[in-house]
Amino acid sequence: MYCPSCGVKNEDDKGECFVCGKRLPSSLLVDIPGSPQSNRPKSGKARAATSSDSNAARLGDRLIALILDTMFISAIVLVVAAAVLSRWPTVLDSHSNLTLVAVSAGIVLVIAFIYHWLQEGAFGATMGKAIIGVHVTRQGGLKPGLGPSAIRNAFRLLDALPFYVIGFFVALFSRGRRRLGDYAAGTFVLERAAVPVGERIAVIFLWLAGITAAVWGAWLLRPTWFQFPPK
Numbered sequence: 025m026y027c028p029s030c031g032v033k034n035e036d037d038k039g040e041c042f043v044c045g046k047r048l049p050s051s052l053l054v055d056i057p058g059s060p061q062s063n064r065p066k067s068g069k070a071r072a073a074t075s076s077d078s079n080a081a082r083l084g085d086r087l088i089a090l091i092l093d094t095m096f097i098s099a100i101v102l103v104v105a106a107a108v109l110s111r112w113p114t115v116l117d118s119h120s121n122l123t124l125v126a127v128s129a130g131i132v133l134v135i136a137f138i139y140h141w142l143q144e145g146a147f148g149a150t151m152g153k154a155i156i157g158v159h160v161t162r163q164g165g166l167k168p169g170l171g172p173s174a175i176r177n178a179f180r181l182l183d184a185l186p187f188y189v190i191g192f193f194v195a196l197f198s199r200g201r202r203r204l205g206d207y208a209a210g211t212f213v214l215e216r217a218a219v220p221v222g223e224r225i226a227v228i229f230l231w232l233a234g235i236t237a238a239v240w241g242a243w244l245l246r247p248t249w250f251q252f253p254p255k
Protein backbone atom coordinates (compact mmCIF):
# COMPACT_ATOMS: atom_id res chain seq x y z
CA MET A 25 0.00 0.00 0.00
CA TYR A 26 1.07 3.57 -0.57
CA CYS A 27 1.84 5.69 2.46
CA PRO A 28 -0.51 8.69 2.42
CA SER A 29 2.13 10.89 4.09
CA CYS A 30 5.20 10.39 1.93
CA GLY A 31 3.82 8.39 -1.00
CA VAL A 32 6.27 5.51 -0.70
CA LYS A 33 4.93 2.05 -1.40
CA ASN A 34 5.00 -0.27 1.60
CA GLU A 35 4.89 -3.87 0.53
CA ASP A 36 3.94 -5.20 3.91
CA ASP A 37 1.55 -3.70 6.42
CA LYS A 38 3.50 -3.39 9.62
CA GLY A 39 1.41 -0.49 10.85
CA GLU A 40 4.00 2.18 10.16
CA CYS A 41 5.51 3.43 6.91
CA PHE A 42 9.10 2.23 6.63
CA VAL A 43 10.29 5.61 5.33
CA CYS A 44 8.43 8.30 7.24
CA GLY A 45 7.31 6.25 10.22
CA LYS A 46 3.72 7.55 10.03
CA ARG A 47 0.95 5.08 10.69
CA LEU A 48 -0.49 3.48 7.60
CA PRO A 49 -4.23 3.93 7.03
CA SER A 50 -5.01 0.24 7.30
CA SER A 51 -3.67 0.19 10.84
CA LEU A 52 -5.70 3.29 11.65
CA LEU A 53 -8.84 1.58 10.44
CA VAL A 54 -8.46 -1.35 12.79
CA ASP A 55 -11.04 -1.10 15.52
CA ILE A 56 -9.74 -2.01 18.92
CA PRO A 57 -12.15 -4.59 20.31
CA GLY A 58 -14.12 -3.37 23.26
CA SER A 59 -13.27 0.28 22.81
CA PRO A 60 -16.11 2.52 21.71
CA GLN A 61 -13.61 5.11 20.49
CA SER A 62 -11.92 3.51 17.56
CA ASN A 63 -8.76 5.11 16.29
CA ARG A 64 -10.34 5.62 12.89
CA PRO A 65 -9.15 8.89 11.35
CA LYS A 66 -11.71 11.64 11.78
CA SER A 67 -11.28 13.25 8.40
CA GLY A 68 -10.04 12.14 5.02
CA LYS A 69 -6.68 13.81 5.42
CA ALA A 70 -4.89 10.98 3.70
CA ARG A 71 -4.00 12.15 0.25
CA ALA A 72 -4.48 9.85 -2.67
CA ALA A 73 -1.56 8.09 -4.27
CA THR A 74 -0.08 10.31 -6.96
CA SER A 75 2.35 9.91 -9.81
CA SER A 76 5.25 10.77 -7.49
CA ASP A 77 4.72 7.51 -5.63
CA SER A 78 7.81 5.37 -5.37
CA ASN A 79 8.94 1.97 -4.19
CA ALA A 80 11.97 0.68 -2.43
CA ALA A 81 14.43 0.18 -5.28
CA ARG A 82 14.81 -3.37 -6.58
CA LEU A 83 18.11 -4.99 -5.66
CA GLY A 84 18.66 -5.91 -9.33
CA ASP A 85 18.47 -2.22 -10.26
CA ARG A 86 20.92 -1.36 -7.49
CA LEU A 87 23.29 -4.08 -8.73
CA ILE A 88 23.26 -2.64 -12.27
CA ALA A 89 23.87 0.86 -10.84
CA LEU A 90 26.76 -0.56 -8.83
CA ILE A 91 28.26 -2.14 -11.96
CA LEU A 92 28.01 1.18 -13.87
CA ASP A 93 29.63 3.04 -10.96
CA THR A 94 32.36 0.39 -10.65
CA MET A 95 33.16 0.80 -14.36
CA PHE A 96 33.58 4.55 -13.86
CA ILE A 97 35.67 4.09 -10.71
CA SER A 98 37.85 1.53 -12.52
CA ALA A 99 38.56 4.07 -15.27
CA ILE A 100 39.57 6.65 -12.65
CA VAL A 101 41.80 4.10 -10.89
CA LEU A 102 43.41 3.30 -14.26
CA VAL A 103 44.33 6.92 -14.98
CA VAL A 104 45.49 7.50 -11.38
CA ALA A 105 47.73 4.42 -11.60
CA ALA A 106 49.10 5.63 -14.95
CA ALA A 107 49.79 9.06 -13.47
CA VAL A 108 51.54 7.62 -10.39
CA LEU A 109 53.74 5.31 -12.48
CA SER A 110 54.62 8.14 -14.87
CA ARG A 111 55.60 10.39 -11.99
CA TRP A 112 57.45 7.70 -10.00
CA PRO A 113 58.49 5.02 -12.54
CA THR A 114 60.52 3.00 -10.04
CA VAL A 115 57.80 2.78 -7.37
CA LEU A 116 56.98 -0.83 -8.30
CA ASP A 117 60.59 -1.95 -7.84
CA SER A 118 61.35 -0.15 -4.62
CA HIS A 119 58.63 -1.63 -2.40
CA SER A 120 57.53 -5.09 -1.32
CA ASN A 121 54.53 -6.65 -3.00
CA LEU A 122 52.58 -6.54 0.25
CA THR A 123 53.13 -2.79 0.59
CA LEU A 124 52.14 -2.21 -3.02
CA VAL A 125 48.93 -4.26 -2.67
CA ALA A 126 48.00 -2.51 0.59
CA VAL A 127 48.65 0.99 -0.78
CA SER A 128 46.82 0.20 -4.05
CA ALA A 129 43.80 -1.19 -2.18
CA GLY A 130 43.78 1.90 0.04
CA ILE A 131 43.84 4.24 -2.96
CA VAL A 132 41.02 2.31 -4.67
CA LEU A 133 38.89 2.43 -1.50
CA VAL A 134 39.47 6.17 -1.08
CA ILE A 135 38.54 6.88 -4.71
CA ALA A 136 35.41 4.68 -4.44
CA PHE A 137 34.41 6.34 -1.17
CA ILE A 138 34.82 9.91 -2.47
CA TYR A 139 32.92 9.01 -5.66
CA HIS A 140 29.88 7.67 -3.79
CA TRP A 141 30.05 10.08 -0.87
CA LEU A 142 30.05 13.34 -2.86
CA GLN A 143 27.50 12.31 -5.48
CA GLU A 144 25.00 10.73 -3.10
CA GLY A 145 25.49 13.50 -0.56
CA ALA A 146 25.04 16.34 -3.04
CA PHE A 147 22.65 14.87 -5.62
CA GLY A 148 21.08 11.88 -3.89
CA ALA A 149 22.43 9.55 -6.57
CA THR A 150 25.64 8.41 -8.18
CA MET A 151 25.79 8.42 -11.97
CA GLY A 152 24.93 4.71 -12.00
CA LYS A 153 21.91 5.27 -9.76
CA ALA A 154 20.77 8.27 -11.84
CA ILE A 155 21.01 6.27 -15.08
CA ILE A 156 19.01 3.36 -13.60
CA GLY A 157 16.50 5.70 -11.94
CA VAL A 158 16.97 5.10 -8.22
CA HIS A 159 18.02 7.55 -5.55
CA VAL A 160 19.09 7.72 -1.92
CA THR A 161 16.81 9.62 0.41
CA ARG A 162 16.39 10.33 4.06
CA GLN A 163 13.12 10.26 5.93
CA GLY A 164 10.67 12.63 4.29
CA GLY A 165 12.26 12.25 0.86
CA LEU A 166 15.14 14.63 1.60
CA LYS A 167 18.53 14.30 -0.08
CA PRO A 168 20.87 12.48 2.30
CA GLY A 169 23.41 15.30 2.66
CA LEU A 170 27.16 14.88 3.10
CA GLY A 171 27.05 13.68 6.73
CA PRO A 172 24.65 10.73 6.32
CA SER A 173 26.20 9.99 2.92
CA ALA A 174 29.61 9.66 4.59
CA ILE A 175 28.19 7.18 7.12
CA ARG A 176 26.27 5.23 4.46
CA ASN A 177 29.35 4.86 2.29
CA ALA A 178 31.78 4.14 5.13
CA PHE A 179 29.57 1.15 5.95
CA ARG A 180 29.98 0.05 2.34
CA LEU A 181 33.25 -1.52 3.54
CA LEU A 182 31.21 -3.87 5.72
CA ASP A 183 28.29 -4.35 3.32
CA ALA A 184 30.67 -5.11 0.47
CA LEU A 185 32.27 -8.06 2.24
CA PRO A 186 32.63 -10.45 0.49
CA PHE A 187 31.30 -9.32 -2.92
CA TYR A 188 28.36 -7.49 -1.29
CA VAL A 189 27.05 -10.72 0.25
CA ILE A 190 26.45 -9.04 3.63
CA GLY A 191 24.73 -5.99 2.16
CA PHE A 192 22.70 -8.14 -0.20
CA PHE A 193 21.33 -10.48 2.44
CA VAL A 194 20.68 -7.73 4.98
CA ALA A 195 18.81 -5.76 2.30
CA LEU A 196 16.96 -8.86 1.08
CA PHE A 197 15.47 -9.56 4.49
CA SER A 198 15.02 -5.98 5.68
CA ARG A 199 11.97 -3.82 5.35
CA GLY A 200 12.54 -1.36 2.51
CA ARG A 201 15.57 -3.38 1.31
CA ARG A 202 18.12 -1.47 3.38
CA ARG A 203 21.71 -2.55 3.77
CA LEU A 204 23.71 -1.91 6.95
CA GLY A 205 24.87 1.50 5.69
CA ASP A 206 21.26 2.56 5.16
CA TYR A 207 20.37 1.67 8.74
CA ALA A 208 23.43 3.43 10.11
CA ALA A 209 22.78 6.61 8.09
CA GLY A 210 18.97 6.55 8.23
CA THR A 211 18.73 6.38 4.46
CA PHE A 212 16.54 4.55 1.95
CA VAL A 213 17.12 3.71 -1.70
CA LEU A 214 13.92 4.38 -3.63
CA GLU A 215 12.86 4.13 -7.23
CA ARG A 216 12.30 7.46 -8.89
CA ALA A 217 8.81 7.49 -10.33
CA ALA A 218 9.72 9.52 -13.39
CA VAL A 219 13.19 10.55 -14.54
CA PRO A 220 13.17 13.26 -17.24
CA VAL A 221 14.60 11.82 -20.47
CA GLY A 222 16.96 14.79 -20.91
CA GLU A 223 18.39 14.28 -17.45
CA ARG A 224 19.01 10.59 -18.04
CA ILE A 225 20.70 11.25 -21.41
CA ALA A 226 22.86 13.97 -19.83
CA VAL A 227 24.05 11.60 -17.09
CA ILE A 228 24.75 8.78 -19.59
CA PHE A 229 26.78 11.27 -21.66
CA LEU A 230 28.70 12.42 -18.56
CA TRP A 231 29.38 8.80 -17.56
CA LEU A 232 30.64 7.87 -21.03
CA ALA A 233 32.68 11.07 -21.38
CA GLY A 234 34.32 10.56 -18.00
CA ILE A 235 35.30 6.95 -18.75
CA THR A 236 36.56 7.91 -22.21
CA ALA A 237 38.62 10.80 -20.85
CA ALA A 238 40.13 8.66 -18.08
CA VAL A 239 41.07 5.78 -20.42
CA TRP A 240 42.44 8.24 -22.98
CA GLY A 241 44.51 9.91 -20.27
CA ALA A 242 45.88 6.54 -19.16
CA TRP A 243 46.72 5.72 -22.78
CA LEU A 244 48.62 9.02 -23.18
CA LEU A 245 50.56 8.42 -19.95
CA ARG A 246 51.28 4.69 -20.34
CA PRO A 247 50.85 3.74 -24.03
CA THR A 248 52.56 0.38 -23.45
CA TRP A 249 49.59 -0.75 -21.33
CA PHE A 250 47.40 -0.66 -24.40
CA GLN A 251 49.71 -2.57 -26.73
CA PHE A 252 48.89 -6.12 -27.63
CA PRO A 253 50.59 -8.35 -26.85
CA PRO A 254 51.56 -6.37 -23.71
CA LYS A 255 55.24 -5.59 -23.35
Ligand SMILES: [Zn+2]
Pocket residue numbers: 027028029030031032041042043044045046
Ligand atom coordinates in the same frame (compact mmCIF):
# COMPACT_ATOMS: atom_id res chain seq x y z
ZN1 LIG B 1 5.56 7.28 4.58
